[in-house]
Amino acid sequence: MAIPRAAKTQRRTRIQEEKEELILEAALDIFSQNGFRGATIDQIADAAGMSKPNLLYYFRTKEAVHRQLIDRVLSTWLEPLRAFDATGDPESEIRSYIRRKLEMARDFPRESRLFANEILQGAPRIEDELKGPLKELVDEKAEVIRVWARAGKIARCDPYHLIFSIWSTTQHYADFDVQVRAVLGQAHSGDGRFEDAARFLEKLFMDGLRVR
Amino acid sequence: MAIPRAAKTQRRTRIQEEKEELILEAALDIFSQNGFRGATIDQIADAAGMSKPNLLYYFRTKEAVHRQLIDRVLSTWLEPLRAFDATGDPESEIRSYIRRKLEMARDFPRESRLFANEILQGAPRIEDELKGPLKELVDEKAEVIRVWARAGKIARCDPYHLIFSIWSTTQHYADFDVQVRAVLGQAHSGDGRFEDAARFLEKLFMDGLRVR
DNA sequence: CGATAATTTGACCGCTTGGTAAAAGCTTAC
DNA sequence: GTAAGCTTTTACCAAGCGGTCAAATTATCG
Secondary structure: OOOOOOOOOOOOOHHHHHHHHHHHHHHHHHHHHHHHHHOOHHHHHHHOOOOHHHHHHHOOOHHHHHHHHHHHHHHHHOHHHHOOOOOOOHHHHHHHHHHHHHHHHHHOHHHHHHHHHHHHOOOOOOHHHHHHHHHHHHHHHHHHHHHHHHOOOOOOOOHHHHHHHHHHHHHHHHHOHHHHHHHHOHHHOOOHHHHHHHHHHHHHHHHHHOOO | OOOOOOOOOOOOOHHHHHHHHHHHHHHHHHHHHHHHHHOOHHHHHHHOOOOHHHHHHHOOOHHHHHHHHHHHHHHHHOHHHHOOOOOOOHHHHHHHHHHHHHHHHHHOHHHHHHHHHHHHOOOOOOHHHHHHHHHHHHHHHHHHHHHHHHOOOOOOOOHHHHHHHHHHHHHHHHHOHHHHHHHHOHHHOOOHHHHHHHHHHHHHHHHHHOOO
8 A cells, every 4th residue: 555655665765766867857858848837747757658647656746846856956057166166277267167067058958948947937946046055156156256356367347247147158058059050050050069159258258357 | 790800800990909019018928927838818818907708809829929929029129130230330339239238138128038938948939030030130240240350350259159149148137137136136136237237248248359 | 879890708618737546566575 | 475565557636728609798980
């Protein structure tokens, strides 16, 4: 008699881990393409190769799936910013931050779109994460940038808007991929566009931040 | 006996114009907040102060509302790019393009989010516009930028990625408004953030594009 | 006014949706 | 093996959805 949803026992089964992984992977596909409201449990269950009630055996609600997905993805998503090193060389730290963010846009576009969808629609489910952990991390790194600017190592600029502009330019290649490809046309829609973008962005930010 | 949906007569009524306007205005609110699938006809009808069947008297389907909204907004949205003048001074043309795009993000955030939602979800309903009119316009302006670069008036750079970066940095303040506000905190969430952003972006692009 | 067309509404339909119940099938440990 | 718990499925429900219909109401114009 399976009274409880998987997890009455403290210990998680092998099957539980496998299936939850499968569900989250499928949910990432569906949520990132359709947003929370636009995605259906049936779609996700289908993509995960199981029935709807079976999925609901592992996650109580659609929101629970989404919740766990967001939590998991958020931490990996902020990794590049966390790696921003106050003791490193300013120019190369910023350069490598741009490069890493762009690589993430290329390699994990679904994760990027998941967040974009969420924030675009008012972030009803992750407001706390934005105002808490995210803000704190950005505050910390903004201070680093400000110190660099004061020390004359990079041009004086608003560190928050610098971070926003790096986020937006890099994530653009994941979130607005369809538009980018449509505009570039077939000729430049290969993976080369990421290298072109990297070259352009590095030059833009390096020249824009150089002390003059 | 009202056999046809409004428009059997060639001439549109005063009421027709008013109500259609009202519906599109309400639909902009709802669609931009929830995306196409996430929005319901009931929500839009409510926001427009009428019943669902009444809304469907003016627009045959939900998609028809969305369609007309997109068509209308697209042309105004591209206005700043169209205004890009090949005969003008490169630096001031680019500077004023950035400023105008940022003003649009501030003054018409719903329009920006409507597109962002659409493109994020694969642009199923506007693919043709992207590959047709949009691409042609961008191609034309990219050529202008390339000529400027060849003439040594601005730094050599990939014109397409330059345009993408202007789009993304400016629209970020509309599309990711919630995140921007969460990170900046209450202190900087006033309208001042647009002036700060303008200052930052103008410096970034001007220094990044200056011939050196 | 009165007739005709334009507008609005309430009731309704078929389908999809998130979620439940209960029983059947499967694993695992003894 | 067998009993206990874990997993999966079939059948189902209530609410929400896009959209229709016909009747009621209102505006327009001679």
